[in-house]
Amino acid sequence: TPVDDLTPEAAAAELERLAALLADYDRHYYEEDAPAVSDAEYDGLRRRNLAIEARFPDLVRADSPSLKVGTAPSAKFAKIRHAVPMLSLDNAFSDEDVADFARRVRRFLKLADSAPLAITAEPKIDGLSLSLRYEEGRLVSAATRGDGSVGEDVTANARTLDDIPNRLMGDAPAVFEVRGEVYMTHADFAALNERLARGDDPEEAAPAAEGEAGAEPARKVRQFANPRNAAAGSLRQKDPAVTRERPLRFFAYAWGQASAVPGATQTEVVEAMAGFGFQTNPLMRRFEDIEGLIRHYRMIEAERAALGYDIDGVVYKVDDLKLQERLGFVSRFPRWAIAHKFSAEQATTVVRAIEINV
Ligand code: NAD
Known part of the structure; x- marks a missing residue:
């Protein structure tokens, strides 16, 4: 039914159904x-949920998917x-959505159209986010990330990644939480799935050891649907020894609590994190105009298949941290950032290209 034709009763019933369905998919x-x-089907359901909520604001549920981040941490891990x-x-x-974002930022900050506003653009890495406390x-x-407030303790697992230093280099703040994305390259993903199919991965070997003597142990062959799921499934292992065998990487692009923030802009803090010993994305740039952002988006989109890892868009962030602070947050998003997504059609092309390479 088109959203415009829904009665309030039908809308309420559908919002209830969508909340349950999306929570299950989450x-x-x-x-x-x-x-x-x-993801296309999931995103379509989320958009429909939002459209119904926009038409019937009084019917927004307390457990609405549009107010939620991720899902509650698994009981497998400490919190x-x-x-x-x-x-x-x-x-x-x-x-046009990007231009709207810049207009909203200017309006909120009461900045004139002619006043300078620097915004960074960087690839949106398709992995899972991780917060590292130093x-x-x-x-x-x-x-x-968990549900945004409470996450899963994966400390021992994170220590096995080469890209995650146990000690920071240089002059780091006394307390500093580095945030970024754990991801897997296309080549490593293909090799891991092959290994899983052969059954010679430690995760698959474990049930065999418990099998009865002489009996052929039932062995579930589990392969990952995509590099994002492979990265998440490999980091979120009960046994860090399994994670150690998985080729995971990490890009630092954000931070949480900090006793002192090492810079006055997004650009400066990312440079500081590189100085502490982290990998940061080489395609991050800073622009003073929307045209620059869009040009960079097109360039990254054109380079996408050659990067060797999955990205699903470009993230723009207001560069000045004082402005970020003034902008603050709205429900589940910062007001100072937005993800410019690639179209689903291109996503399919990339997936096909990967399959051919494999
Ligand atoms: P999101 O992934 O669209 O965006 C937020 C995340 O982007 C951040 O948490 C961070 O981890 C990541 N990110 C990557 N690079 C970044 C950078 N440079 N700067 C800042 N952040 C960066 O939002 P979400 O709420 O985490 O997840 C929604 C996504 O997950 C959608 O794409 C959706 O399709 C997919 N999803 C799919 C299903 C399914 O069943 N298929 C279920 C749930 C979610």
């Missing part, structure tokens, strides 16, 4: 690292409460 995706439906919440990002699907330069804990 559990498959975030907790089991095995999506039940395609870590985030000192600063880990949120999601608002989406832009067109150049005290006196030493890694003390690592947590997944």
Whole structure:
């Protein structure tokens, strides 16, 4: 039924159904690292939920998917409460949406159209976000995003990644939480799935050891649907020894709690994190105009298939941290950032290209 034709009763029933359905899909995706439906289908349901809520604002449910980030942490892990919440990002699907974002930012800050406004653009890495807490330069804990407020304790697992230093280099703040994305390259993903299919991965070997002597142990062959799920499933292992065998990488692009923020802009803090010993994305740039952002988006889109890892868009962030602070947050998004998504059609092309390479 078109949203415009829905009666309030039908709308309420559908919002209830969508909340339950999307919560179920979230559990498959975030907790089991095995999506039940395609991202396109999932995103379509989320958009329909939003459209119904926009038409019937009084019917927005307390458990609405549009107010939620991720899903509750799995009982497999100890919990870590985030000192600063880990949120999601608002989406832009067109150049016009990006221009709207800049207009909203200017209006909120009461900035004239002619006043300078620097915005950064960087690839949106398709992995899972991780928060790394350093005290006196030493890694003390690592947590997944979870539901944004409480994440999963994956400290021992995170310590096995080469891209995650146990000690920060240089002059780091006494308390500093580095945030970024754990991801897997296309080549490593293909090799891992092959290994899983052969059954010679430690995760698959475990049930065999428990099998009865002489009996052929029932062995489930589990392969990952995509590099994002492979990264999440590999980091979120009970046994860190399994994670150690998985080729995971990490890009730092954000931060949480900090006793002192090492810079006055997004650009400066990312440079500082590179100085502390992290990988940062080489395609991050800073622009003073929307045209620059869009040009960079097109360039990244053109380079996409050659990057060797999945990205699903470009993230724009207001560069000046004082302005970020003034802009603050709205429900599940920062007001100072937006993700400019690639179209689904291009996503399919990339997936096909990967399959051919494999
Ligand atoms: P999101 O992934 O669209 O955006 C927020 C995330 O982007 C952040 O948490 C961060 O991890 C990540 N990110 C990557 N690079 C970044 C950068 N440079 N700067 C800042 N952040 C960066 O939002 P979401 O709420 O985490 O997840 C929604 C996505 O997950 C959608 O694409 C959806 O299709 C998919 N999903 C699919 C299913 C399914 O069943 N298929 C279920 C749930 C979610």
